[in-house]
Amino acid sequence: MTDKPWAALLTGSRQAGPAPVYHLEAVDQTGQPRQVAIPGESPLTIRVDGRDIATLMTLGSHPEELALGFLRSQRLLERLEDVASLEVDWAREAVEVRTRQGVGLPGWDEKASRLEVSGGCGQSSLFSRTLENLRQEKLPRVQLRQSTIYALLEAVTPLNVIYRQASSVHCCCLCQEERVLMAVEDVARHNAADIVAGRMWLEGITGADKIIYATCRLTAEIVTKVAFMGVPAVVTKSGMTRMGLELARNMGMVVIGRAETGRFLVFNGQDQVVFDALEG
């Protein structure tokens, strides 16, 4: 046994995945060659007990966390204890998850050859049911200091490593006050969120005293994934949608948008932000 409870789940050693950055020779508007970097993107099929569940397109840096976070956020797995083993096989572009007692949650159809499940960006048949559940949910009421937001923005800035080289990725960070516990980049914003959720699950990290920082716009789906993590505050450099706002209001999630050095907008939870760093 190990002091990392989740290590026992990873039956294979962690294989080197695909390269996160790929270089090519493009041609610019003057016809001159230019070296360009773009992010990797690989299919990764999530398999549960020998069945294909979904194929995710991912940067590939955190396949274990992605598989678990995806299964959790789709509400296909509710307890980590139900997972007997998890193995990544990049040669087959697959993650094999074995469960102890099978998956018997809504969406699992014993007669179908695959799970009726879908995924990202709100194009999902499970998603509408999830929305109904979330409308009932309440997050713990927290306070967020302006000085923490500023310090957090400084802390996350250097962590957009792939983005600075290759752009075309989104970053999601799990923070405690301004301390960044995990920073993930992926070609899909919902994958980045699922990876953070998967890591929290594996390491038994609770969400109530955490903040999620994300570079992406906060659609209903992203707000939903943050709520599943139990995290009551989210900061984005981007904006949000009406449905994202409605969900955040219902659940009491503090939402800070358009956040860049020295400026931000409080989209929700205005009375939970403490303006302790006002200038002048």
Place this chain on the structure above:
Amino acid sequence: MTDKPWAALLTGSRQAGPAPVYHLEAVDQTGQPRQVAIPGESPLTIRVDGRDIATLMTLGSHPEELALGFLRSQRLLERLEDVASLEVDWAREAVEVRTRQGVGLPGWDEKASRLEVSGGCGQSSLFSRTLENLRQEKLPRVQLRQSTIYALLEAVTPLNVIYRQASSVHCCCLCQEERVLMAVEDVARHNAADIVAGRMWLEGITGADKIIYATCRLTAEIVTKVAFMGVPAVVTKSGMTRMGLELARNMGMVVIGRAETGRFLVFNGQDQVVFDALEG
């Protein structure tokens, strides 16, 4: 009958959908109230012959085209003639599609209560099969003039109407040379592409002499959707991923990235770009 062949499909009159832009009072970093606009986002459940297929989160401006484009890009409907009727019901947040002979394509499981189908951003069980098909496909070989790229960028700039008010949306335009035939914004980049595909299908527009302009990064999924439209050239202000590049190379799609006034990079099809507007 009508001169618009697709009009007959739309059995109900087009209902007013949800408002595309929503206004709220946020608070800025100084604690002062600020009027902010954010895009609408509504669930829209695609139903085929009485069955729920998927719930898409959409801005809601083109539900008919979105439903048809989604069913087409998921390869659930191959011919528009198979559609008997299509009706949008915003009160139920649903689009009802009735087919003439049912849907008998891969992915349809007669025993399951819903289609095994999924959607956006590569989180899809159907997507991997689609990728295999596309690796065989070849697009018509076209030439793209530098002057056309510049003129197209000027033409699309004023069309980001929702984005300029509310941000958090992506735009997809169907162009013939620099003439914009259709401009769509949506909270999900894949929805915007599906809407363009749906409109092309409804109006019988072929893709071989068209160009797609998109504000989003070109992941495998977006390149796939452009290829399904039969469009051999794509221009984005963003970048692309390795899998998007691989697909574009296999199919011979011209890809122009990082395109802004006066500058761009040719990611693929360098020998198909004619530099006719070189300065100096």
